[in-house]
Structures are given as C-alpha cells and as structure tokens.
Amino acid sequence: MKKISAPLTDSVVESLRAGDEVLITGIIYTGRDAAHKRMVELLSKGEQLPFDLKGQIIYYAGPTPTRPGEVVGSVGPTTSGRMDPYAPILIQHGLKGMIGKGQRTQPVVEAMKKFKAVYFAAVGGAGALIARAVKSNKTVAYEELGPEAVRVLEVVDFPVIVAQDCYGGDLYVEGIKKYSRSAL
Amino acid sequence: MAKRIVNTSVITEKLAELSGAASCELDEDLIGALKEGLRVEESPVGKQILEQILENAKISRESRLPSCQDTGFAVVFLEIGQDVCLEGPALADAVNEGVRRGYEKNYLRKSIVDDPAITRKNTRDNTPSIIHTEIVSGDRVKIVLAAKGGGSENMSAVAMLKPADGIQGVRKFVVDTVKRAGGNPCPPIIVGVGIGGTFEKCALLAKKALLRPLGSHHPDERYANLERELLAEINATGIGPQGLGGRVTALGVLVETFPCHIASMPAAVNINCHASRHKEAII
Numbered sequence: 001m002k003k004i005s006a007p008l009t010d011s012v013v014e015s016l017r018a019g020d021e022v023l024i025t026g027i028i029y030t031g032r033d034a035a036h037k038r039m040v041e042l043l044s045k046g047e048q049l050p051f052d053l054k055g056q057i058i059y060y061a062g063p064t065p066t067r068p069g070e071v072v073g074s075v076g077p078t079t080s081g082r083m084d085p086y087a088p089i090l091i092q093h094g095l096k097g098m099i100g101k102g103q104r105t106q107p108v109v110e111a112m113k114k115f116k117a118v119y120f121a122a123v124g125g126a127g128a129l130i131a132r133a134v135k136s137n138k139t140v141a142y143e144e145l146g147p148e149a150v151r152v153l154e155v156v157d158f159p160v161i162v163a164q165d166c167y168g169g170d171l172y173v174e175g176i177k178k179y180s181r182s183a184l
Numbered sequence: 185m186a187k188r189i190v191n192t193s194v195i196t197e198k199l200a201e202l203s204g205a206a207s208c209e210l211d212e213d214l215i216g217a218l219k220e221g222l223r224v225e226e227s228p229v230g231k232q233i234l235e236q237i238l239e240n241a242k243i244s245r246e247s248r249l250p251s252c253q254d255t256g257f258a259v260v261f262l263e264i265g266q267d268v269c270l271e272g273p274a275l276a277d278a279v280n281e282g283v284r285r286g287y288e289k290n291y292l293r294k295s296i297v298d299d300p301a302i303t304r305k306n307t308r309d310n311t312p313s314i315i316h317t318e319i320v321s322g323d324r325v326k327i328v329l330a331a332k333g334g335g336s337e338n339m340s341a342v343a344m345l346k347p348a349d350g351i352q353g354v355r356k357f358v359v360d361t362v363k364r365a366g367g368n369p370c371p372p373i374i375v376g377v378g379i380g381g382t383f384e385k386c387a388l389l390a391k392k393a394l395l396r397p398l399g400s401h402h403p404d405e406r407y408a409n410l411e412r413e414l415l416a417e418i419n420a421t422g423i424g425p426q427g428l429g430g431r432v433t434a435l436g437v438l439v440e441t442f443p444c445h446i447a448s449m450p451a452a453v454n455i456n457c458h459a460s461r462h463k464e465a466i467i
Contacts, residue, residue: 034304062293062295064253065292065293066291067249074250074252074253078334079338079369101335102427103427121367125252127240127251127252128240128244128247147294161229161428163428171428175229175428175430177429179226179422
C-alpha cells in the first residue's frame with residue numbers, strides 16, 4: 001500500500017500506476033455536478049475559482065448532513081462519468097487528481113496524459129467507512145447547493161485505488177479483461 | 185364487511201421510522217450474499233473492496249451513519265386493503281411528510297431537485313417521493329420504502345423487444361445493459377428484470393423485483409432458471425466489484441413477468457447497487 005500526500009506534485013502523479021492501492025493524507029476538495037457546472041462557467045468567463053486548483057484533488061462526493069459533534073456525514077464517491085464534460089477544462093487549469101467511481105471517457109484520459117493527472121477509485125457505497133478517514137470538513141463555496149457545495153476535507157489514510165493513470169493505464173479495462181469469461 | 189379506519193398520520197410515522205432503518209441497517213440476505221461473494225472472489229482488489237463494503241455495513245449499523253451518502257429517492261409502495269378507509273391528511277401529503285421527517289431526523293442526504301431540466305434547485309427535504317399505490321384485498325396497509333440511489337438508477341434501461349427476439353433477446357439485453365453500466369452502479373449489483381406488460385409495466389416489474397429477498401426465485405421454474413443463467417453470465421463478464429475486474433459482478437438476478445400484447449415483448453432492467461435498501465411495515 002502506497003502512501004501519498006495531497007495536494008499532488010507531478011512526480012507523485014508520475015509514480016502511480018493503474019492498480020496501485022493508495023492511502024491519501026492531506027487536503028482534498030469535494031465537488032460534483034452542480035459545482036462543476038459553476039466552476040467551468042467561471043473559467044470560461046476568465047474569472048477566479050473559489051479555490052486554487054493547482055495540484056489539487058477533487059473528490060466527487062456529496063456527503064449526508066453532519067450530525068452534531070461529528071466531523072462529516074457518510075461520504076462515499078459518486079459516479080465520475082457525469083463530471084467528464086467538465087474535467088478536461090479543470091485538468092488544464094491545474095487539477096492533478098480526481099476521486100470517484102466508474103470509468104472515465106477518452107477526453108478525460110487524454111487530458112490526464114497531456115497535463116499529468118490521475119484518477120482514483122474509492123469504494124462506492126462505503127460512505128460510513130470513508131467518513132472515518134476525514135478529520136476536518138469546511139464548506140468553501142456554493143453553500144446554497146446543499147449536498148453539492150464545495151468542501152475542503154482534511155483526510156488521513158483515505159483508501160483508494162489508482163483506476164486510470166497518467167500513461168493511459170486503465171484498471172477498468174485491464175481488470176475486466178483479466179477476469180472475463182464471457183461467451184456473449 | 186366492516187371498514188377498518190386508518191389515519192394517514194400513522195403512515196407518516198411509519199415512513200419516518202423506515203427511512204432511518206433503510207439507510208443504516210442493511211438486510212441479512214444482502215450481508216450473506218456479500219460474504220459469499222468475498223469467499224468466491226478471485227481478484228485481490230475485488231476481495232479488498234468486498235471487505236470494505238462489509239466493514240462499512242457494520243460501521244453503519246453500529247454508528248447509525250448511513251451506509252451510503254446517496255440515501256436515495258424515496259420510492260414508496262403502498263398496498264392498501266380495499267376494506268380500509270383512510271382518514272386524515274391526503275395520502276400523498278402524509279407519505280411526503282413521513283419522508284421529510286425521516287430524512288431530516290436521521291441526517292439523511294436531500295437529493296431531490298425541484299425541476300428536472302431547467303432550474304434543478306434542491307428541494308431541501310428529499311420530497312416529493314415516488315408513490316406507487318395498489319388496492320388489494322383485506323383490511324391492512326403495507327408500506328415498503330425503497331431508498332433508491334441515483335448512480336444505479338442511471339444505468340437502468342427499457343427495451344421494446346420484438347416477440348421474435350425470444351428469451352435469447354431478453355438475455356442479451358440484460359447482459360448488455362450490465363456491461364454498459366460497468367463500474368458506475370457500484371457493483372456487485374442486484375439486477376431487477378421485468379419482462380412483459382407494457383412500456384411502463386415492465387419498468388415497474390423490474391423495480392418491484394428488486395424488493396424480493398436475494399436467493400428467492402421466480403415461481404415458474406423456466407424463469408427461475410433464467411435468473412440463475414443470467415447471474416452466471418453476468419458474473420462471467422469480469423466486471424467485478426466496483427468494475428475493477430473480478431468474479432463478483434452481481435449478487436442476484438430477480439425476474440418478474442406479466443402477460444403482454446401479441447405484438448410486444450417489453451423488457452426492463454433496473455439496476456441496484458450493493459447497498460440495496462428497502463424496509464417494510466404493515467398497519
């Protein structure tokens with residue numbers, strides 16, 4: 001199990017290969033559909049984002065409300081593919097990592113190769129387990145979006161798997177090929 | 185026969201209770217299927233994922249933190265006995281009030297937007313719910329709450345197959361739908377299949393199939409065999425836990441059927457994630 005810290009550097013991104021099991025410690029941001037739409041609209045108008053994207057990881061997640069006395073609610077990944085129309089633009093602006101679930105499309109893969117970024121899979125439906133890795137949680141933008149607000153999370157040993165790396169390596173393709181016995 | 189009076193406020197209270205239970209207490213049949221999956225999974229990554237899913241279920245049950253952050257669209261099935269006389273607030277209002285209270289009290293996520301295609305503003309209380317009512321014999325009211333996640337719902341499909349496509353056509357449609365879904369719906373999945381009826385009926389059959397216990401089978405042995413064969417075919421795809429490769433892509437395939445028109449053979453696949461959440465109560 002590799003341990004890495006967030007935000008990411010190019011050398012960390014380059015050291016990761018599809019299939020690596022990784023523990024992430026550091027600062028990550030949450031963002032999903034509605035927040036991505038707003039961020040890309042800002043960038044297209046040449047305006048500043050609510051946080052600096054350079055080297056950052058965005059976790060595609062919208063947690064349940066935090067209960068009194070706790071740090072965060074249940075906080076597992078959502079399906080990443082819905083962010084594919086937006087991700088290449090964010091990667092071009094410095095985003096280095098994404099955490100979610102499910103395969104990415106070719107434009108995202110190409111952007112990851114060109115600008116050195118990495119895509120991690122977290123276990124979908126393991127929101128209570130992942131919450132234990134979150135040590136602090138603060139809303140930084142779009143509070144009115146409720147569960148879709150952008151939050152900054154401090155995580156320790158967040159367990160993820162490198163699903164698609166910056167060389168085009170793809171565990172969704174390689175893993176399925178390895179275990180397929182389909183006749184259909 | 186004498187009518188039994190049921191105040192709809194009782195339905196409100198039951199739904200408020202069921203919402204919390206559905207999100208934090210995964211059923212034993214599901215836990216059993218996940219443990220069996222862990223036993224047969226060959227991929228080391230797949231095994232690790234299944235271990236995390238089982239550990240997550242345990243943490244959720246003990247800490248009452250929802251097992252998944254997507255606590256779903258509240259899909260409510262009501263079977264109302266025809267000897268029941270409902271009084272109190274209008275039924276739909278009573279149902280929505282129960283969902284509202286349950287989602288608020290249990291700190292569940294509010295995942296519903298008011299308008300699908302233009303404003304998409306969060307309603308902030310997880311209402312409205314989806315309500316399916318059926319009038320049945322008797323003097324009871326059965327409530328089933330299914331908390332349906334969006335990720336797996338997005339991967340579902342309906343096909344208006346031709347009678348000439350036959351059972352092979354159904355098999356191909358089901359397996360192709362699962363393959364196209366890949367890792368998106370959080371495999372290991374549960375596959376609800378509706379065959380027959382009309383366009384909307386087969387979709388409802390597929391959804392209702394997901395309420396059946398894992399390991400249960402269609403009463404017609406031919407369709408029970410179809411369930412077994414489809415499960416084997418889906419688990420031969422190699423998609424595996426979370427779509428990262430492995431043996432355990434689905435925990436079960438549940439088929440429901442209905443007669444259909446001489447010209448038609450509709451089929452629907454409703455995919456559920458591994459966190460299949462549904463709870464019921466009888467009033």
